[in-house]
Amino acid sequence: MNYEQLCAIAEAESGYLNDESIIKIYLASSAGNDAANHLCSAFQREIERQGASARVIRAGSYGYYGLEPIVVIERPDRPAFMYRNVTPDQAINLIRESPASSGAFCCLGGENIGGVPHVSELPLFRFQNRIALRNCGWVDPENINHYILRGHGYGGFAQALGLNPGKLAGELIRSTPRCRSGSGPYSPENWTKCRETEAIDKYLICHAADEDAGASTAQLLLGSDPHSVLEGMLISAYAVGASRGVLYVKEGFGRAAKIGRALEQMRKYNLLGDHILDSSFRCEIEVREVPESVTAGDGRAIFHTLHENQIAPYLSPTYPGIGEFRGKAVAITNAETMSGVSAWFPKGRASKVVTLQGSIAHPYRVEVPPDTSIRSLLEGIGIGEAGDQYIRAVLIGGPAGVFLSADSLDLPISYIADEAIGSNAASGFITVFDNGACMVEATKDAMSYITAQSCGKCFFCREGSRQICNILEDISDRRGKPGDLDLLMELGEEMRVACLCSFGKNASNPVLSSIRLFRGDYESKLGGVDS
């Protein structure tokens, strides 16, 4: 089966997506959203009652969690409208001939109809450049046809098969922004090394069990648009010469089973196995659950599961992905990069998925160009105009990231992934602390999360983060002792060297950066015992 034949089947099975004569209702929500389930049945009932020529498309989440369920209605006779926080009662009105604009969030065509803003007028959309997240909210994640029909899914891969793998690898490396992939193990430069290694077994590993549970971009992607990640894996596997792909997901919630069904659909379309799309390319992708014992750790740890049943934070003298790991060459990447690869192939446009959280009106997951400044992003999407007066600090790069004070907010988003600040690369996580926040408490909370996340295998990460937590708790309860701040700094600095994986090496980031920036907060809690 070649790509054209594949598209023909998809068209035959799910042609309603391109049928302009029917009403299409896109119902987007995170998985397991009860309100969305009720809403869906309300729509179905209403369609049946009215005998309307309509179709409900059950899509995944956009990442605008506060707005769910989100509904987009496309009708033959008028522009599409988007509605937020839709209730079953509303559903009836939406299908009826009531004014489409009533209660609409924005319109997707025309402009400013009935006082409803056009999508480009809303800051939430204006700032964004959705590439990796392009299909999120628009396709049924359980249906490969949706992925194929919307934006020529797997077309990029079909094209890639006609290219020289070496050239393709170079192209991918060039077009993948560092902030997307992260540095270190995930850096795309390693792909070339994997490609050039002479090993019989080559693996492409996609680590979709986010190190930082708070960011969980991978979970959004796998839940809303798994094929964008899987197509990216096929393209990358072809480029690095791997015939095996392994997708690591977190245990639980039937995640692995869902991906398993997606893989079955791919197999049906000749996208896995031998002679993929009638070419000589051969590739198998399997999904594995990251064992319970791994709650954190860097990508390197994941290699161990290829051989052993327990991930151990062993230090390797050279990074194994570069060359061989016990006879196997490995390239490692993450879900966001893979979804990006399938979208921007063959020409790259840069963007980065960012998660906004904390003292903020709209906790969203969005995708923006990397040169967007933190300040403009927050002012535009997160908190509005209050800006400098409102923000005391942000924690960037997830809980194991670093604190920035309000005067550093002009840094671009790409800076989050910069090694220089040592934050947890690529997590794209921004937590906002407002003017009333006590930075001792903020740091304590971050460290408490880290303590819980530490996998416990590396001594300094486990014990160090635990001690930092305990000392911060004491200071917070005004039970701090003389010398505590020096001790925190000494321990924190040692952890940066002593911990075995990148999570551990960064685990003391919050406390180190917070003491440097906000020493006054600590000293007032210590009540002079430390001066």
Place this chain on the structure above:
Amino acid sequence: MVNLNIDGRQIETQEGRSILDAALSAGIYIPHLCHHPDLSSLGACRLCVVEVDGMKDLVASCTAQAEDGMKVVTRAERIGRARKLAMELMLAGHPAECGTCNKYLNCELQSLKQYLACEGIRFRRRTKPFPLVKDNPLFVHDFSRCVGCGRCVRACQELRGVGVLFYKKSKREGYIGTCGDLPLAESGCRFCGACADVCPTGAIMDKQELREGKSRKSALVPCTYSCPAEIDVPRYVRFIRLKDYSAAAAAIREKVPFPAVLGYVCRYPCEAACRRGQVNQPVSIRNLKRYAKRRLWEAGRRRHPLTGKKIAVIGAGPAGLTAAYYLTNRGHAVTVFESMPCAGGMMRYGIPEYRLPRSVLDGEIADLEAAGVLICTHTCIESTDWLFRKGYGAVLVAVGAHKGKRPRISGAECGGVFTGVDFLKNVNTGIRAHIGEKVVVLGGGNVALDCARVARRLGARQVRIACIESRAEVPADREQLEQAEAEGVGIDFSKSFTRVLERNKKCAGVEFLDVQSFSFDEDKNLQLEVVENSYQSVEADAVIFAIGQEPEIPEGFGVAVAANSRIETDDYSLRTSKEGVFAAGDAASGAGSLIEAIASGRKAAVAIDLFLEGDGNIEEQLAPIVEPDGYLGPGDGFASMSRCGEACVPPPLRWSNFSPVLKDMDEDAANRESSRCLQCDLRLGISTVRIWGNY
């Protein structure tokens, strides 16, 4: 080779070794904890940090490779500070009190704490909320003492390939546990003990009661070290598992000249000690021994050059023949004198044929004769001086204990009353005893059971045993007891016999009293407490006393005999009061088991060889020395594998004849049973960490 400089010393080491290894083998101590010589290095504890010229940060010397031209400093103020920080961090979550810990003075953490002089701890001290877990077999877990070095996890994974130990977290604390926190037995654990061996603290330890008062070897490999002859049990069981049966037979034969006989009648102290017994049931070691011995072993033995020295052994029982065999091997000319028509001693004249087929015994004796042992039967020796005059340089008295004891009670001497030893000897030499229909055997040992079961086979319809012990105290083997009861032998426990009832100078019955309790005083005299007026009696056509036996030592031997009729010997050298005369087996130590007699014979051989100016080394190597494969692999279902015990011929087929009671196991069963072995001996192969005091 790589040349590097450590603390100003030029050190040469192999390529690929770590700085730590290079330093330690050059005698330069670097403190370390998570590193273990047999395991991959982790670099996690940071106690082994050193300064390497040209590197900004301190590096963990266990994971850093030694490189040519490297300059390493192991002691500096900055290094000390880093090590101390790591140690403080470790101790903050570890119990402060060392004295109450069973690992006290054996603890690597404690030794490191002293080395780093780490007294004040700046961190917040806390107690880890993990209880002491004693529910698992063999091991005690106390994860409040765990420092999370992960050595056990690596040992389980890398050394053994079992992989059931994981780093886990609970209540914000790290500990080591199994998948789903299942008990070890359900997790696929193989109970090899590698985890306990590598644990540097008291977090995973062998149960105290299994180690107390024992040397490391005898605590860890109790099967071998509870065996008087120290047969290397794990080794031959391993050969059986690998289906190399002749090697298995040879491995047993290295320590005992009667492996097949032992396969039938050994009282297997090894099985009582077997650590597998703590998990579910002990390995059926004797059964496996009998299986192995069905195969021939290649006679690869090496006889030493002749010494020209002559040795006389009096008594061709297990002790005498064993000594004779090893002394012959040492190059001496050994003659064994036996007063009975055949060699074998108690193996032939005591043990009934249904327990030990005579062909098996004959085969093994023939084997010894083929090895050069000369046996003169029908020869009664009365004087050791006569032997010396005949040119023998040394004499071993191994005449056994063949005189049955009779209690001093009324009727003990009347007709129809026998001692067990005489009764069995008569039966075994073909002299038919007239025992009638009803037989009462008095005694609670294996001999009593032998007498009762022989009586049953000779046609007695009603056979009863009476003994002063309760069922729980009875010294006979459990297995023998069950077989006897299955054959219809009735047993009256806790009975004291007061007299033999007489009718026409012939016994007619026995009178008993119920025993409340009994004990032995300082002089080993029996102290009985009976239930008053609990007199009762049973009828008997014959009464057999099986209450013990003692040696009969002719005066002509010229050796001092103790009050209990045993020859007085020096425990270590087995020398008697007479120069050149040694004593072994039951004659020296009183009635004991076969394996004890064999062990005693070995000891005598060593002593006599030394006396005759040999080096006393009687060890043989008959089976190949194979480095055992310690990589055991996953052990799902291992702990629940049940014992393939001894199978017997059904009772109705046994009580009318003397054919063997025990059935042999088949190959499948032997392989399965041998794979139940915990391979405790692997643990002796794990390196011991040298602490700083040893540098």
